[in-house]
Every structure is written in C-alpha cells, then in structure tokens.
Amino acid sequence: MIRLRPETIHGPMTQPVQSPLRLRPELTELDHVVGYIETFADQHGLNSGDTYALTLAAEELFANTVNHSKPPATLVEFSLAYSGDTAIATYADDAQPYDPTQQAAPDTSLPAEMRPIGGLGVHFIRKTMEVFQYARQDGRNIVTFTRRLKR
Amino acid sequence: MNIVIEHAQDLPIIVLSGRLDTATAPGFDAEMAPFLAEPHPRILLDLAGVTYISSAGLRSVLHLVKHTAAHGGRLGLVATPPHLLEVIEISGFPALLDLYPDRESALNGTAP
Numbered sequence: 001m002i003r004l005r006p007e008t009i010h011g012p013m014t015q016p017v018q019s020p021l022r023l024r025p026e027l028t029e030l031d032h033v034v035g036y037i038e039t040f041a042d043q044h045g046l047n048s049g050d051t052y053a054l055t056l057a058a059e060e061l062f063a064n065t066v067n068h069s070k071p072p073a074t075l076v077e078f079s080l081a082y083s084g085d086t087a088i089a090t091y092a093d094d095a096q097p098y099d100p101t102q103q104a105a106p107d108t109s110l111p112a113e114m115r116p117i118g119g120l121g122v123h124f125i126r127k128t129m130e131v132f133q134y135a136r137q138d139g140r141n142i143v144t145f146t147r148r149l150k151r
Numbered sequence: 152m153n154i155v156i157e158h159a160q161d162l163p164i165i166v167l168s169g170r171l172d173t174a175t176a177p178g179f180d181a182e183m184a185p186f187l188a189e190p191h192p193r194i195l196l197d198l199a200g201v202t203y204i205s206s207a208g209l210r211s212v213l214h215l216v217k218h219t220a221a222h223g224g225r226l227g228l229v230a231t232p233p234h235l236l237e238v239i240e241i242s243g244f245p246a247l248l249d250l251y252p253d254r255e256s257a258l259n260g261t262a263p
Contacts, residue, residue: 030174048234052203056238059205063173108243112220117213120206120242127241 020079025066033058040080050149053128057145060121061091069095091143098141099134154182160258163191168200171208179211192224195257199230209242216247225249229257
C-alpha cells in the first residue's frame with residue numbers, strides 16, 4: 001500500500017469541488033453521503049465502478065461511526081477532492097480514537113457455517129483504495145482514502 | 152428497496168430491487184425473518200434490480216447462505232449486475248453460493 005504524507009495529499013493542485021459535508025452520525029444521513037458522492041461523480045465524469053467503490057468506502061466508515069463509536073460521535077465531516085487522476089476522500093469524526101486501518105482482515109476462505117457476520121467493510125476499503133490511512137488530530141479521527149480513477 | 156417473494160417450480164425466489172445498504176439491510180432482515188422461520192434448503196435471490204450493495208447488505212445475504220447451508224442446500228444468486236460482482240468476489244462469496252446468469256439456468260440447475 002502506498003503511504004502519502006498529508007502535505008502530499010492536500011497539495012496545492014488539489015481542488016475541493018464541494019464544501020465538506022457535515023453530518024449527524026445517524027443512519028438517516030446516509031442519503032446525504034450518497035448524494036454528495038454522486039454529485040462529485042457527475043462533475044468529474046466518474047465511471048460507475050469508481051463511484052461504487054467511493055460510496056462503499058464512505059458508507060463503511062459512516063456505519064462504523066454510527067454503530068460503534070463510544071461515546072457516540074457528535075459530528076462527521078466528509079469531503080472529496082480531485083487531483084490529477086485520483087479522487088481523495090477525507091472522513092472525520094469526533095469519537096474516541098479508533099484506527100480502522102489496524103482492523104484485522106477477515107478470513108474470506110471460511111465455509112458458510114463458520115463465516116463471521118461482519119468485518120467485511122474495512123476489507124472492502126483496503127481492497128478497492130490505493131491509500132487508506134489514519135491520523136488522530138485535534139480530538140478527531142481522520143481517515144484518508146484515495147482511488148485512482150479509470151474513466 | 153423493494154422485496155417480492157415469488158415461487159417457481161416450488162423454489163422460492165426473492166426478487167430484490169434498489170439499494171441494500173446500512174440503512175435498508177435491517178428492513179430486509181426483518182422482512183426475511185418469517186420466511187426463514189421455515190426450512191428452505193434452496194433459495195434463489197434475484198439481484199437484477201439491485202443498484203448497490205454494501206457490507207451490511209452482504210451480511211443479510213450471508214444470513215440466507217447460512218440458512219440454506221444449515222438445511223443441506225445452497226443459495227443461488229440470479230442475474231447479479233456486473234458492477235456488484237467485485238464486492239461479492241472480494242468477500243469470497245462465490246465459494247459459498249451459486250451464481251447464475253438468469254432464472255432459466257438457475258431453475259434448470261445448469262452448472263454455474
């Protein structure tokens with residue numbers, strides 16, 4: 001996996017196209033995340049596979065915040081930016097420190113009866129994104145993930 | 152999300168459309184609960200109208216996989232849209248279920 005320094009990711013060539021999305025950590029807010037990504041996809045002509053992967057990654061992080069953050073987060077921020085041929089997503093919440101990049105990979109070779117009912121979300125992000133990294137800054141969990149766009 | 156349970160040749164076919172995600176999967180599970188109270192060794196899940204599925208949705212599919220396996224059978228996915236195949240493959244699901252291009256091949260039991 002490629003590791004980028006924050007200054008590389010948020011360099012001068014990176015233009016955010018929409019202001020960051022601010023969300024209450026409630027499942028009813030998921031529609032806003034989907035809408036935000038679809039708007040970005042329309043503006044930049046993303047193909048359906050790239051749009052799908054970005055939506056999936058954002059949803060998995062948002063679902064983690066909603067279902068597992070303790071004490072519950074009060075605010076989530078999400079933004080997408082575009083740089084060269086890469087989409088750069090930043091996801092932040094104000095919950096207790098939690099680094100999803102350290103979550104163990106699930107065993108996807110187990111038979112049906114032994115398959116655990118969970119743990120796939122972060123696995124998807126790892127498999128579909130080039131960069132997937134975590135930082136704790138100013139009392140917030142900040143997850144950055146990037147995808148090279150195919151067009 | 153919309154759910155219809157049809158039957159063909161005594162086989163239940165769950166026809167799903169829309170998004171199966173963190174927000175809608177609990178509703179799908181609730182709707183499936185009375186159906187899964189009866190033993191179904193073989194179930195077909197028609198995904199032709201599904202636009203998006205996340206890990207929460209795959210958890211719901213896994214419930215169906217486990218139900219059929221517990222009764223000595225398997226779940227069949229029918230008409231899975233190509234853009235959903237990547238996550239299904241990443242999840243290792245193809246080893247747990249049968250993938251059919253259409254209902255006809257699923258009902259004929261044609262080897263996937």
